[in-house]
Amino acid sequence: MFTHLHNHTEFSLLDGLSRLEPLIQRTKDLGMSHLAITDHGGLYGAIDFYQAARAADVVPIIGCEMYVAPSSRYDRNPNDKKPYHMTVLAKNQIGYGNLVKLVTAAHLEGFYYYPRIDKPLLEKHSEGLIVLSGCPSGEVPKLISQGRMEDATAAVQWYRDLFPDYHLELMEHGGVEGLPIINQGLMELHRELEVPVVATNDSHYINKEDAPLQDILICIHTNTNINDPKRLKMDEDSYYIKSPDEMASLYPETPAAISNSMRIAEECELEIDFSQLHLPEYTVPDGMNADEYLAKLCWDGLSHRIGQYGDEEKSRLQYELEVIKQTQYANYFLVVWDIATFVRKNDIAFAVRGSAAGSLVLYSLSVTDVNPLLYRIVFERFLNVERKEMPDIDMDFQDDRREEVLNYVVEKYGRDHVAQIITFGTLGAKASIRDVGRALAMPYEEVDRVARLIPSRLNMKLDSALEESTELHEIYETDQGIKRLVDSARAIEGTTRHSSTHAAGVVISKEPLDTLVPLQRPPKGDDDSISTTQYSMDPVAALGLLKMDFLGLSNLSILANARDLISENHSISIDLRQVSLNDAKTLEALSNGDTVGVFQLEGSGMTGHIKHLQPSSMVDVASMIALYRPGP
Numbered sequence: 001m002f003t004h005l006h007n008h009t010e011f012s013l014l015d016g017l018s019r020l021e022p023l024i025q026r027t028k029d030l031g032m033s034h035l036a037i038t039d040h041g042g043l044y045g046a047i048d049f050y051q052a053a054r055a056a057d058v059v060p061i062i063g064c065e066m067y068v069a070p071s072s073r074y075d076r077n078p079n080d081k082k083p084y085h086m087t088v089l090a091k092n093q094i095g096y097g098n099l100v101k102l103v104t105a106a107h108l109e110g111f112y113y114y115p116r117i118d119k120p121l122l123e124k125h126s127e128g129l130i131v132l133s134g135c136p137s138g139e140v141p142k143l144i145s146q147g148r149m150e151d152a153t154a155a156v157q158w159y160r161d162l163f164p165d166y167h168l169e170l171m172e173h174g175g176v177e178g179l180p181i182i183n184q185g186l187m188e189l190h191r192e193l194e195v196p197v198v199a200t201n202d203s204h205y206i207n208k209e210d211a212p213l214q215d216i217l218i219c220i221h222t223n224t225n226i227n228d229p230k231r232l233k234m235d236e237d238s239y240y241i242k243s244p245d246e247m248a249s250l251y252p253e254t255p256a257a258i259s260n261s262m263r264i265a266e267e268c269e270l271e272i273d274f275s276q277l278h279l280p281e282y283t284v285p286d287g288m289n290a291d292e293y294l295a296k297l298c299w300d301g302l303s304h305r306i307g308q309y310g311d312e313e314k315s316r317l318q319y320e321l322e323v324i325k326q327t328q329y330a331n332y333f334l335v336v337w338d339i340a341t342f343v344r345k346n347d348i349a350f351a352v353r354g355s356a357a358g359s360l361v362l363y364s365l366s367v368t369d370v371n372p373l374l375y376r377i378v379f380e381r382f383l384n385v386e387r388k389e390m391p392d393i394d395m396d397f398q399d400d401r402r403e404e405v406l407n408y409v410v411e412k413y414g415r416d417h418v419a420q421i422i423t424f425g426t427l428g429a430k431a432s433i434r435d436v437g438r439a440l441a442m443p444y445e446e447v448d449r450v451a452r453l454i455p456s457r458l459n460m461k462l463d464s465a466l467e468e469s470t471e472l473h474e475i476y477e478t479d480q481g482i483k484r485l486v487d488s489a490r491a492i493e494g495t496t497r498h499s500s501t502h503a504a505g506v507v508i509s510k511e512p513l514d515t516l517v518p519l520q521r522p523p524k525g526d527d528d529s530i531s532t533t534q535y536s537m538d539p540v541a542a543l544g545l546l547k548m549d550f551l552g553l554s555n556l557s558i559l560a561n562a563r564d565l566i567s568e569n570h571s572i573s574i575d576l577r578q579v580s581l582n583d584a585k586t587l588e589a590l591s592n593g594d595t596v597g598v599f600q601l602e603g604s605g606m607t608g609h610i611k612h613l614q615p616s617s618m619v620d621v622a623s624m625i626a627l628y629r630p631g632p
Helices: 020-029 046-055 093-108 119-124 139-145 149-162 179-193 208-222 244-250 255-267 290-306 311-327 330-345 354-358 360-364 399-413 429-439 444-452 462-468 470-478 480-492 537-542 554-570 584-591 604-613 618-628
Strands: 034-040 059-068 084-090 129-132 166-170 197-199 350-353 394-398 418-426 496-508 546-553
Touching (some): 020 034, 034 046, 034 084, 034 255, 046 537, 093 119, 093 129, 139 149, 139 179, 149 179, 166 255, 179 197, 290 311, 290 330, 311 330, 330 360, 330 546, 394 554, 429 480, 444 480, 462 480, 546 554
Parallel strands (some): 034 059, 166 197, 394 546
Antiparallel strands (some): 350 394, 418 496, 496 546
């Protein structure tokens, strides 16, 4: 049997068309039991791929096509713009940890046009890794193509000495300059040095007929079009997921190249542990643990907030503290309390959204200002012992001071323990039309006309647009050029286009983050910028890391500035936390439909309902919102 060990997915960011679930399903349909992911320079899709493959009963192999600097990763020599390529696979948990370390260092230390590692870094993080010599841009293939066989021999010996599982990687793709000579040289090295060979197919798309779409994707990536003779392109349609029989037919005289792929796959036994929590640890006073200190803060805080408390408050707080103890989230609550304390001391306007308002613990800690008992808000919506996911405590700050909060967290918990969270932009309906139109070298006016016919609605898909827009459907059916444009755009619609930084997401961990997740610089960031994870929100949470929403809100800045101006100009001090929730003039304004800028109330439907309701209390407003947009 055969295993594909060199595969690019959509997480190669405009250099791969394969989406994870269809890729895994195609592998399974072809009778293959294992599959690797080796995207360019990053591990963006690794956890999603791992979980999807396991769910489909396919054994996932986590890898990366890495870039190796010809000299040092710290060099910024113009001659180093084209580093060597190398295929790296994680054999086990140690290998995965080393792969994460390598990818992180490539981005944070070695980035120069590409995220680059170097040989000293490989020597430091070699354990548990299987290394293949790479595509024609690899170091050994390059030396062979340049006729430098002695240097190629020395390079192979260096890699083999460092990596017991080093293999020479054979590929068969027509139109690749020098590939027959490279393969011939690799076979000579195989015989001379007794280094095993393995066949790969450098797949970038799933099916053979997807080749033209990959061509369009490359044009979008390189900002060229299909009529440009000098553009980067794949010269034939062989970069797809081939069947084991197709692969075997390419190597009739070298069957070991096929069987070695399966041997390598079976050596990769990576088990990623999703059961452990990696919460940051708040330093508590001597002689106390996190649960004890949290309890002390809560009982003291409850007395401070409401004075003499009764049996209801006592019972509720005891219950919540017990649930927090059982779920092992005491440190999480202490970190949130610590951040809220800093924010209040520095007079930064902030608020907490969502189900966290159901926690008497958070009220006692002065993280929220809502006593859940007064409004009969249930705690279980926020946290219960059956819940598998970490509870969300989403904190909103005035946007002109959010940076202060981030800097405090970095200073308190350590720069290598804090990162922002990545998010991925995808090709939407209109964007895919415009990008494909440019790639096909179509007239701008023609493409713009099609794009304008797509209804402007959130999450609009081209299939829906064809159904809803009669004019679009008509030109699609009658004009072959437009049909090609739309069909091509439909095929790449939703593909991951680029990475960016999540507007709010922040992750804080006990261990240095580069032992758990790969990191990189944020787009347009510099050496002093807070790093960004290469895993998005869901994989970060699945790995047991504390992810928090630090959202900067202009509304809070406006409120804070208004408060300060009133104090400055009228000598009136307003505490926004003490403003009455049942102020008659405020309720009158809402009843008159003056809801512009009021969160959740400014839509036309909501405004109409509140004018009919004529609320006399905040409970009325809350009830109306709940009835208008019911949640679980």
